[in-house]
Every structure is written in C-alpha cells, then in structure tokens.
Amino acid sequence: MAVPTSEEYDLNRKRAALYILPFVLLGIGNLMLLLGWGLRPLWAFLILPPILFVSVLGYIAFRTGLVGNRLDEETAADTK
Numbered sequence: 001m002a003v004p005t006s007e008e009y010d011l012n013r014k015r016a017a018l019y020i021l022p023f024v025l026l027g028i029g030n031l032m033l034l035l036g037w038g039l040r041p042l043w044a045f046l047i048l049p050p051i052l053f054v055s056v057l058g059y060i061a062f063r064t065g066l067v068g069n070r071l072d073e074e075t076a077a078d079t080k
Contacts, residue, residue, distance in 0.1 A: 016062035020055050027051030 031051070034044040060066075 012063050012065065016059045019062050020059045023058065024051070024055045027055070 027047075028051070031044055031048060034047070035041060
C-alpha cells in the first residue's frame with residue numbers, strides 16, 4: 001500500500017469539506033428556521049450538537065478514505 005503524499009491529503013481534506021458542507025448548511029438552516037418560528041433558543045440549540053457530531057464523523061470518513069476503502073474491498077471481493 002502506497003503512502004499518500006501531502007498533496008493527496010490536501011485533496012482529501014478539500015473533497016471531504018465539500019461533501020459535508022451541504023449537510024452542515026442544512027443543519028444550520030434548520031436551526032435558524034426553528035429560531036425564526038419563536039422556539040426558545042435553548043431548545044433550538046439542542047439540535048446543534050448532533051448536527052456537528054454527524055458532520056465531523058462524515059468529514060473524518062471522507063478525509064481518511066474510509067468510504068473509498070470499503071468500496072474497493074467490496075469490488076475486490078466480487079472479482080475473486
């Protein structure tokens with residue numbers, strides 16, 4: 001297995017951020033919508049930690065190549 005270069009790491013970080021950005025924006029938009037409806041700020045901000053947690057998990061999965069590695073393993077197993 002080849003060691004990734006620093007350029008590949010930068011590419012993976014940018015790609016991961018682009019993949020996760022829509023989900024973060026949807027979560028923040030949902031938070032703003034709840035606040036606009038007049039929900040108490042404490043209750044509205046209770047949904048923020050799960051949004052951020054799932055976004056960070058997704059970022060890590062895309063950045064480290066976990067998603068791609070799983071797909072590569074499945075296709076290799078199918079060809080055997």
